[in-house]
Amino acid sequence: MGCGVSKSNQFHKHSRKAVTTIRAAVLIQRWYRQYVARTEMRRRYTWHIFQSIEYSGEQAQIKLYNFLGYLMDNFTPSSTERNLISHIFRENDVCWDAEWERYFCFKNIEVPEVYSGPHLTFPLTVEQTVGLLEAFRNKKQLHSRYVLEMLLETWKLLRMLPNINRISTCQSKEVTICGDLHGQLEDLLLIFYKNGMPSLEKPYVFNGDFVDRGKDSIEILLILFSFMLVYPCDVYLNRGNHEDHIINLRYGFTKEVLTKYKIHGKRILKLLQKIFSWLPLATVIDQKVLVLHGGISDSTDLYALAKVNRHNYVSALRPPKRRNNSSAGMSIDIDMDDVLWNTSRIYQRRASLTYPKPIGPRNCFHNRSLQEFSTRIKANMENELENSKRREVILAAALNRSQQDILSVSTDSVNSDNAKEEWRQILDLLWSDPMNQDGCIPNEVRGGGCYWGPDITEDFLNRHNMQLIIRSHECKQEGYEFCHNRKVLTLFSASNYYDVGSNRGAYVKLGPDLVPYVIQYQASSMTRELTAGQSVGRTERSALKVLREQLFAHKSDILCAFKKFDTTNTGLVSLNDWSSAVESVMHLNLPWRTLRCQLVTCKTSDGMINYCDWFNELAIKGPNTDHIDQSLLETLYRHRSTLETIFRIVDTENS
DSSP states (O other): OHHHHHHHHHHHHHHHHHHHHHHHHHHHHHHHHHHHHHHHHHHHHHHHHHHHHHHHHHHHHHHHHHHHHHHHHHOOOOHHHHHHHHTTTOOOSOOOHHHHHHHTOOTTOOOOTTOOSOOOOSSOOHHHHHHHHHHHHTTOOOOHHHHHHHHHHHHHHHTTSOSEEEEOGGGSSOEEEEOBOTTOHHHHHHHHHHHOOOBTTBOEEEOSOOSSSSSOHHHHHHHHHHHHHHOTTTEEEOOOTTSSHHHHHHHSHHHHHHHHOTTTHHHHHHHHHHHHHHSOSEEEETTTEEEESSOOOTTOOHHHHTTSOGGGOSSTTSOOEEEEEOTTSOEEEEEHHHHHHHHSHHHHHHHHHHSOOOOOOHHHHTTOOHHHHHHHHHHHHHHTHHHHHHHHHHHHHHTTOOHHHHHHHHHHHHTHHHHHHHHHHHHHHHHOEEOSSSSEEEOTTTSSSEEEOHHHHHHHHHHTTOOEEEEOSSOOTTSEEEETTTTEEEEBOOTTSSSTTSOOEEEEEEOTTOOOEEEEEOOOHHHHTSOHHHHHHHHHHHHHHHHHHHHHHTHHHHHHHHHHHOTTOOSEEOHHHHHHHHHHHHOOOOOHHHHHHHHOOOBOTTSOEEHHHHHHHHSOOOTTOTTSOHHHHHHHHHTHHHHHHHHHHHOTTOO
16 A cells, blocks of 8 residues: 555655646747737837838839929929929920930940959840949949940840740749849849859849938949840840939939939939839739739729830839921920920910919818829819810910910820820829739828729639739848739749848749749848847837838927817827827828837826826937027938938929
8 A cells, every 4th residue: 555655655756747837838839929919020020110201101112203294384483493404394395216315325435444344235134234233343334335235235126126025934844933133132132142143044023112211222234234145035124113303313323323323323324214114014924824013993004005006105103295297307305395385385374373273271281192182283284284275276376386286286285185094004003002902092101003902803813814923122120022812923033122121022933834933032141149038139129110200200280189188288199099190290100109108208106107207209300400490300200201302303404
């Protein structure tokens, strides 16, 4: 019996140990799950901060363009004042290709003996292209003579390509598709290292947004153009929404080119405008997979897009222009509304002074999207069509012009509806984003394009007998993301896009089975040295810094929102009221209650927030800012990117 008791005690002892071990394991598991959940939450709101601020910047650029366009359409100052901004609406002063080629002639540009960069001869060879890539890897710069020569060769090739490229996996084992690169040369070099360079056996599709934000945009363009010239049937480039000189003014590409090529930078940028307008709009693989930059809408029609004169849309943000043949036989592109201004500016100036057109209140005007402005301008033109005919006939008599010539201008305006429909198709193609809900709605977040749902995807694929859409345009944390029942794949190839460790990059390989195989990477070696927690913490600190700056920039509006809750003027608001007030101004859809711990340190013992002390914490401090009016500092800081863009538009000589 004694032995039996001993065994029983031993059993109970082991049982207690097992229970303790299980409880410890459950506790550790629970702690780890909470840690992972908190880390994921931090990662998500950090991501949301970066993305929301990025999209608000794009929206601000579109609003600026709309504002300048509104001035051009509705006001008639002196020609000198008008010319400060009119050049961004009329780039194509001369349209014959021979005239452009004379303008872009490189033969009078000499390459000095001290130049140590790569030398190119055309047609390019594979060895020269690889040498160019290695030169850029070693931070060397290509001489402007070779840049212009390569761009001219690229322009000639692009003019021969259709709007929609069609390729087949039958000619090779796999096709590699890359998303946005945004001037990050390190990512492109890593893709070539992991996957191999473009060749007859290894075709590539690059899906737009090669430029802006990163510091090596021109180098990426030259590498891609050189491979396309060497392998014209194996390297395909789609146009992105950043292949647009209006967007380049804000996001760095214009500045980069003018900084690297101080003497010939303007000619290079002008030629790139032509090249961007000739980039194909989409690529179809095996008739089943559509690769395009942004997305689709409920009206997207590939058959219609195949017939569009894509080179007419130098900027996809611009309403279409009609083509007018001058008496000298030279073709000139003219904004449709500018026709009226040019032919009747005397009458219009008098009319605009007598009957000014109302702009509307400021808070209404500055929030209008691209579609709203286009609709209003179209409505204005339709309402005044008859008046325009009458005015032009009267003016024609004074200028000894025939009534028939003038009425033809009005007929062109009427026929512009088809052109505007084409423009909307291109705009949707470059700017749209998918959403989880069914339907198709305007993309108010970006200010251009639309949001489209799973039902639109299903209908589009059925109509065109396809099975998959591969698009880019959106940064994803993992470098890619499936949606719409895995029928839409978003692909983004610029890793560390917002900050080091913020996201991975990815590219896709498609074989004859058309099943996408995704490869992920991160280009920066620094990210491989950080733990997951350190990476999230670094990115979070960077995002919160940007958010604090944005909050300070909207101080006046947020203060007014606080005072609506603080009716007794105590300087205190509750956490709920603080969250509601900040969101009502910022419209970032962030978890403000969660972010309060990182953003607010000044609170009372009862949990109230002292918003005056909070604003003092947010204030931008510097050695020489004490004498500057804070409201002026706030306003300038809020609109600094827009001001820089305006200065760049006005400073046509880059002085």
